[in-house]
Amino acid sequence: MAPPARRRILDAAARLLRERGLARLTTRQIAEAADAAEGSITKNFGGKIGLLIELLSQELPELRAWQEAATPPGQRPMRTVLVDLVERGVDYYAASLPMIAGAAADQELFAAYRNANRQRGTGPQVALERLTDYVAECQDAGELPRGVPPATIALILCGTAQFEAYAEHLFGADALDGDRSERIRAVADVLLAGRPSER
Known part of the structure; x- marks a missing residue:
């Protein structure tokens, strides 16, 4: 069928x-x-x-996978969740970049895209807002340190994912020094500083 x-x-x-x-x-x-x-x-x-x-x-399937990575606090080790969030975020940004590039290159299309997002309440800020809410939930559950504002942690996660996808799209998988997985794990470790290790 x-x-x-x-x-x-x-x-x-x-x-x-x-x-x-x-x-x-x-x-x-x-x-x-x-x-x-x-x-x-x-x-x-x-x-x-x-x-x-x-x-x-x-x-986008990549968006759903990214959203599903935000499992309820305590269900999986937080380090695993953070790494998964960034990895799935990279997948989403890698899938969306070629789609949005054509609109960004055309002023008329981009203006229409921007206006439509404003009218619908959509746009890149929505992912950041949802991730901020999730981070706050994890902080309330004691899974993430409370010393950093949730929006800052969400921005670090989204920004890391977006930059990784952008660099790989433009220059290939070896655009950045080292291994992507190691870089993402290091970001997770920084965000978890002050909590017991979950290695």
């Missing part, structure tokens, strides 16, 4: 956005790839900008 049209459209859009970028992609091409009516894209998503926002804010 074929997946519903909405799922087919989202999957086709994700693939084509990675391959072609937003500026060179039309809703007709997405509809053809999804075996769906072009009008259904406008009706359900408001066009290709709406599709991009839907993917980046809700529908």
Whole structure:
């Protein structure tokens, strides 16, 4: 049985956005790839900008994996959680970077993308806000030190993930000195300073 049209459209859009970028992609091409009516894209998503926002804010598998890494405090060792959060964050930013690059390069598209995010209450700040809430929950449970504001820890986690993805996308996996896993574990250790080791 074929997946519903909405799922087919989202999957086709994700693939084509990675391959072609937003500026060179039309809703007709997405509809053809999804075996769906072009009008259904406008009706359900408001066009290709709406599709991009839907993917980046809700529908990318990499985003769901990143969100699922935030397991309830105490369920897994905190060091494992922090490493997982950054690793999954790298995956998300690596998947989203090629999609957003086309919009960022075109002033008109970028303005439309920015305005649509404002109207919908979406954008990169949402990931940071959710992670800040999760960090605060972990601090309340005694899993993370309380001496650092939750938003700062969330920014360190998101920033590390984004920079790793950005550097690898532009210059390859060996862009930075050392091993990515070791760098991420070191970030986790810094954030856990003052707590017993969980090695």
